[in-house]
Amino acid sequence: MADYQIPELKEYTEPPRIAEGAMGHLSTYPAAPQHQEALGFPGELVEGWHDKAIEKFDELLGRSRSLRVYLDACVRCGACTDKCHYFLGTGDPKNMPVARQDLMRKVYRRHFTLAGKWLPWLVGAADLTEEVLDDWYNYFHQCSQCRRCSVYCPYGIDTAEISMAAREIMDHIGKGQKYCNEIIAKVHKIGNNLGLPEPALANTLEGLEEDIEEETGVQVRLPLDVEGAEVMLVAPSADFFAEPHVDGLIGYAKVFHQAGVSWTISSYASEAANFAMFIGSYEQMHEVAQRIRKAALDLGVRRIVVGECGHAWRVAYSFWNTLAGPFDFLDPAYPVPQHVCEFTYDLIQKGALKLDKSANDHMTLTFHDSCNVARASRMGDRPGGQFEIPRAIIKACCNNFVDMPDDTIRDATFCCGGGGGLLTDDLLELRVKGAQPRMQALKQVADEHGVTHMASICAICKSQFAKVMPDYGFDMDSVVSLHQLVSNAIVLGGQAEAAAGTEEETEETAAAGQAGP
Amino acid sequence: MLTAAYAILFYAATLLLAGGLAYKVWQYAKTPAPLKIPTTPAPLSLPGVALRMGREVALFESLFRSNKWTWIFGWMFHFALLLVLLRHLRYFTEPPWTWVVLLQPFGLYASYAMLAGLLGLWLRRVAIERIRYITGPSDHLMLLLLCGIAVSGFAMRYVDRVDIVALKAFVLGLMYFDWQPLPADLMLLIHLGLVAALMAVFPFSKLLHAPGIFFSPTRNQADDAREKRHLAPWAARLESTGE
Numbered sequence: 001m002a003d004y005q006i007p008e009l010k011e012y013t014e015p016p017r018i019a020e021g022a023m024g025h026l027s028t029y030p031a032a033p034q035h036q037e038a039l040g041f042p043g044e045l046v047e048g049w050h051d052k053a054i055e056k057f058d059e060l061l062g063r064s065r066s067l068r069v070y071l072d073a074c075v076r077c078g079a080c081t082d083k084c085h086y087f088l089g090t091g092d093p094k095n096m097p098v099a100r101q102d103l104m105r106k107v108y109r110r111h112f113t114l115a116g117k118w119l120p121w122l123v124g125a126a127d128l129t130e131e132v133l134d135d136w137y138n139y140f141h142q143c144s145q146c147r148r149c150s151v152y153c154p155y156g157i158d159t160a161e162i163s164m165a166a167r168e169i170m171d172h173i174g175k176g177q178k179y180c181n182e183i184i185a186k187v188h189k190i191g192n193n194l195g196l197p198e199p200a201l202a203n204t205l206e207g208l209e210e211d212i213e214e215e216t217g218v219q220v221r222l223p224l225d226v227e228g229a230e231v232m233l234v235a236p237s238a239d240f241f242a243e244p245h246v247d248g249l250i251g252y253a254k255v256f257h258q259a260g261v262s263w264t265i266s267s268y269a270s271e272a273a274n275f276a277m278f279i280g281s282y283e284q285m286h287e288v289a290q291r292i293r294k295a296a297l298d299l300g301v302r303r304i305v306v307g308e309c310g311h312a313w314r315v316a317y318s319f320w321n322t323l324a325g326p327f328d329f330l331d332p333a334y335p336v337p338q339h340v341c342e343f344t345y346d347l348i349q350k351g352a353l354k355l356d357k358s359a360n361d362h363m364t365l366t367f368h369d370s371c372n373v374a375r376a377s378r379m380g381d382r383p384g385g386q387f388e389i390p391r392a393i394i395k396a397c398c399n400n401f402v403d404m405p406d407d408t409i410r411d412a413t414f415c416c417g418g419g420g421g422l423l424t425d426d427l428l429e430l431r432v433k434g435a436q437p438r439m440q441a442l443k444q445v446a447d448e449h450g451v452t453h454m455a456s457i458c459a460i461c462k463s464q465f466a467k468v469m470p471d472y473g474f475d476m477d478s479v480v481s482l483h484q485l486v487s488n489a490i491v492l493g494g495q496a497e498a499a500a501g502t503e504e505e506t507e508e509t510a511a512a513g514q515a516g517p
Numbered sequence: 518m519l520t521a522a523y524a525i526l527f528y529a530a531t532l533l534l535a536g537g538l539a540y541k542v543w544q545y546a547k548t549p550a551p552l553k554i555p556t557t558p559a560p561l562s563l564p565g566v567a568l569r570m571g572r573e574v575a576l577f578e579s580l581f582r583s584n585k586w587t588w589i590f591g592w593m594f595h596f597a598l599l600l601v602l603l604r605h606l607r608y609f610t611e612p613p614w615t616w617v618v619l620l621q622p623f624g625l626y627a628s629y630a631m632l633a634g635l636l637g638l639w640l641r642r643v644a645i646e647r648i649r650y651i652t653g654p655s656d657h658l659m660l661l662l663l664c665g666i667a668v669s670g671f672a673m674r675y676v677d678r679v680d681i682v683a684l685k686a687f688v689l690g691l692m693y694f695d696w697q698p699l700p701a702d703l704m705l706l707i708h709l710g711l712v713a714a715l716m717a718v719f720p721f722s723k724l725l726h727a728p729g730i731f732f733s734p735t736r737n738q739a740d741d742a743r744e745k746r747h748l749a750p751w752a753a754r755l756e757s758t759g760e
Binding site for chain 2: 015017018061062063064065066068069070072073074075076077078079080081082083093096098099102113114115121122123124147150151152153154155156157158161282283286317318319321322325326335336337374375376377378383384386387411
C-alpha cells in the first residue's frame, strides 16, 4: 500500500548514508484560507511575500534571543548530524539538524550579516527564493521540535527554536500548515483540538463512569464543570475517546477517587494540548493558555493537574506561568501546574494507593520518555524527576519492567516520530520512517528481555505508535497509557481500606524504587 | 613603512574585534528570551547554571556526549590555543609575569597539540560524508587561517628564527603608542598578518560561538519556570492589551 520502504530494524544505530532529496517530495497539506484567517494570518501567499517574510524575520530576531544567538553560533562541527530521528530514518541530509537550520541561516546571513551581504558564496548565504521557501515549508515540517539535537550541541542550539520561527514567518506570509492551524482554530472556538462540544463531552464522561462501574462495581465519577472542585484536570482531548488514551483517563479518575479529592474537567478548557507552540506563535499560545486560566478562575478550583501529554506538559510546566500566570489564586501548597504523574506518585509515596501489581503480570513493560517531558520540563523537585517519577509509578504497578538502551531513553530519548504538529496522515511516510530509531530500541528489548508493551505519557506518542507500530511488526495495542497500568493495578475501595494497606505498600514502593537497572 | 602598516593593521584589527564583539554581546544581551527553554534536566538555580556553563565551556560536556572524536580534536585545539595565547603574553609585559614564564614550555607543547587538533578537525570535514555535506568554503578557510598561524609560528622557531627582542619592542610600542621598528621577517609578517585577519573576522563569523554560548537560553537558564514568573518586556505589553 505504502509507496515507500519501511526502514529496516538493525542491531545497532548507525547513521545512514546521505540520500540527497530523499524527502524533498513530502510536503504537508497547506492551510486553507479559512484556517489561516481564523488565526489572523493571511489566507494565501501574500503579494510581496519576500519582503514581508524578511520583515517578520527581522522582528523575530529582535524578539527572540535564542533565534539570534543560534543563527550566529553554529560552527558546523557535525555533533548533531546523526542525532535526529528523521535523518536516521530517511537519510535526507536536510533532516540533519544543522542542515535544517542552515535553510534559515543562509537567508539570515544574506539579509542580516555583513559577510552574507558582501561575500554570500563564502559563507553560504542565499536569497529567500521561491525554491528556498518551498524547502522551508517541507523541511521545517519535517522537524518534530523534539530538541534531541539541543542536548548534543556544544552551544545548545535548539532546532525547535529555528523551526518554530520559520513556521511563524510562513504563517505571516500566508503559507501555513493545515493540520496545526485548523486545530488551533478549533480550540479557540470550542475549547479542544477535536472540536468536542460540551454535550458530547458530558456524554462521553457519563459513558466512562458506566463502564468503570460495570467493570469494578465501584462508582467512580468523571465530573464536568463542577464549580468549587478542588482540582481541575486538564487532559489532552484524545484522552476522551482514543485508545489507549482513554484507559489513562480512567486511571486518573480512579486515582482521584482513591485520593478522595474533588475534581472536575472543564468543558471550556477541555484540552491540555497547545498546538500554537508548534507554529511558534507566542500570541496564539498565549490565547490558548488563557483559556486554562479563565476556566480555573470560573470554576474556582484550587489546583490544576495536567494529564498525560508531552508538549502540553512542556507548555504547562515551562510556559503557563509566563503565558497565563501568575497563579496566585491557586493553592500554593501544590506545584502549579501539577502533572498527574506527580499527583499519583505523591499518593504512592504516602501509601495512599493500594496497588496490585499482578494485575499487570500479562505484560512486560518498557517506558518511552516523551521528548517534551524529557528535555523541556520536569516533574518533582529534583532535576531528572521527569524520568524517575513515571518509572517509579510503573514499578509500583507492574512486576515486569525493563528499560530500553541508555542512549535511547531519558534525555537521549528518540521522538516517537509524530510530534511537533506532524501527527497527520499527509506526513505518514515521515512518521513511519522517523519512528525507526525508537522501534529499533524497542525491538532490542523485545528480543532480549521479552518486552511486550511500551508505556507512554503523551497523547501524540500514543497515537503515533498505535499507527506506525504495525509497520514494524508490533501490535497496535502494545503501546499503553501509563495510567492505564495504574488503572489495572489500583484496588478500589473505601478510605479505611486504603489506609490499612499503607504500611505494606510503602515497603513495596521503596523496593521498586531500588530495583532500577 | 612596514612598521606603520602593521601598526595600523593591528589597531584596526583590535578595534574590529573589540567593537564588533561588544556590539554582538550588547545585541545578544538586549534581545529578550520570551520563554523558559532550558534543555532539561537543568539546574534549578543560578549557581547550578554557572556550573553547567562552566562544564560546557571548559570541558565541552555536550560535545563529549555527542561524538568522542570531534570532542578530542575540538577540545585539544581549544585548550591548546588557550595555552598558546597565554604563552604569548610574554610579548605584552615587561618583565613577563612569573606564571607566564613558567608556562612557556607547556605553551610550546600546546602548539603541537593545537595543530594536531586542527588537522583532526579538518580531516573529519573531508573524510566523513555528513560533515562534508555541511562544510562550506568559510569552514575550510577558517581552518586554513588557523593552521597558517600555527605553521608560520613553527617556522619562526625551527626554520627562520626571529629577533624576538625587537618583536617585543614592537608589540610594547603598539601598546604604549610609541612605535618601534618591526623586524622585516617574512614568516613573522605572515604570522602577524594572519592573526590580524583572525581578529578582524571574529565578530563576523562563526567564531561568534564564543560569546554565543554564554547567551544560549537552553544552557544559561535555570529550571524554575513553576516557581518564578518569567516575562519578556515585549510579551508584557502584549499581556496588558490582551486581557
